[in-house]
Amino acid sequence: KKVKLRVPATVANLVCGFDILGMAIHDPYDEMELKLLDSPDIIIKHEDSFGLPEQPSKNVAGVVLQKIQEHLKLSQGFEVIIRKHIKPGSGLGSSAASAAGAAFGANALLGDILCKEELIHFAMFGEELASGVRHADNIAPCIYGGITLVKTTDPIDIIPLNAPDLFVAAVHPQVEVKTSDSRQILKKSITLKSAVEQWGNIAGLVAGIQKNDLPLIGRSLKDVIIEPVRSILIPKFDEIKMKSLQLGALGGGISGSGPSIFMLAEKKEMAEKIADLMKTVYDEIEIESYTYVSKIN
Numbered sequence: 001k002k003v004k005l006r007v008p009a010t011v012a013n014l015v016c017g018f019d020i021l022g023m024a025i026h027d028p029y030d031e032m033e034l035k036l037l038d039s040p041d042i043i044i045k046h047e048d049s050f051g052l053p054e055q056p057s058k059n060v061a062g063v064v065l066q067k068i069q070e071h072l073k074l075s076q077g078f079e080v081i082i083r084k085h086i087k088p089g090s091g092l093g094s095s096a097a098s099a100a101g102a103a104f105g106a107n108a109l110l111g112d113i114l115c116k117e118e119l120i121h122f123a124m125f126g127e128e129l130a131s132g133v134r135h136a137d138n139i140a141p142c143i144y145g146g147i148t149l150v151k152t153t154d155p156i157d158i159i160p161l162n163a164p165d166l167f168v169a170a171v172h173p174q175v176e177v178k179t180s181d182s183r184q185i186l187k188k189s190i191t192l193k194s195a196v197e198q199w200g201n202i203a204g205l206v207a208g209i210q211k212n213d214l215p216l217i218g219r220s221l222k223d224v225i226i227e228p229v230r231s232i233l234i235p236k237f238d239e240i241k242m243k244s245l246q247l248g249a250l251g252g253g254i255s256g257s258g259p260s261i262f263m264l265a266e267k268k269e270m271a272e273k274i275a276d277l278m279k280t281v282y283d284e285i286e287i288e289s290y291t292y293v294s295k296i297n
């Protein structure tokens with residue numbers, strides 16, 4: 001028995017929704033193939049060129065499968081082939097894709113015995129291995145699709161939201177920003193004033209998404225807490241954001257913990273123009289970059 005999966009990239013945080021709001025996009029995506037084995041072995045094969053570890057305890061998909069195997073006291077094992085296209089360290093949910101794909105694929109092979117919350121629970125072990133933090137804002141949209149709100153992770157309470165018909169332009173500049181570092185630099189306490197501003201924006205964003213109110217989405221895509229600190233790690237962040245807004249982007253910000261930047265646009269042509277602009281800005285300072293034009297998935 002074998003399952004083949006296309007596992008989407010994800011953008012999470014969605015600006016003000018640090019650790020709680022994320023969305024799946026249709027490109028890039030990873031390909032995964034999972035097979036049930038009669039022996040209890042877990043075999044991971046990466047058919048890509050990223051040099052990720054294949055030892056199960058050191059592999060994001062591997063630890064998720066180990067946890068599922070342990071929990072269900074399985075005598076069977078899994079073989080997983082991963083063709084990764086979502087670049088590790090991009091901020092586009094590369095580790096979440098491996099983790100969510102492993103949980104989702106294993107469950108499909110076992111006859112759908114786990115509910116979505118359980119899949120999230122197991123997939124979070126993969127995120128923990130990758131970044132030291134058990135966050136679910138990438139995993140949840142990867143498993144549910146569209147946009148999700150992680151209301152809480154303990155207990156796991158995921159609210160799937162509507163997915164507005166919007167295009168996404170994203171750029172991944174080739175600079176290294178480690179999730180662990182970009183979490184470390186965040187302030188541990190914030191003022192009540194900025195908290196009030198932030199939760200106004202989060203509430204506005206969720207309401208805008210649910211009502212398909214694009215102007216409301218646009219004016220709520222503001223982050224007064226995380227972005228000002230993290231954007232310092234991303235060259236040309238302010239310029240790209242400002243120029244994208246001038247081109248008509250609805251809004252956007254840092255994808256995940258960076259270094260990718262994403263912008264939402266109503267039309268594909270606009271998203272393409274924004275992606276071109278992003279590339280030009282990095283070409284000018286001789287930083288190699290990859291761009292993506294995608295849709296909320």
Ligand code: HSE
Nearest residue numbers: 012013019137256257
């Ligand atoms: N929510 C996480 C963060 C995503 O911003 O640190 C990291 O991929």
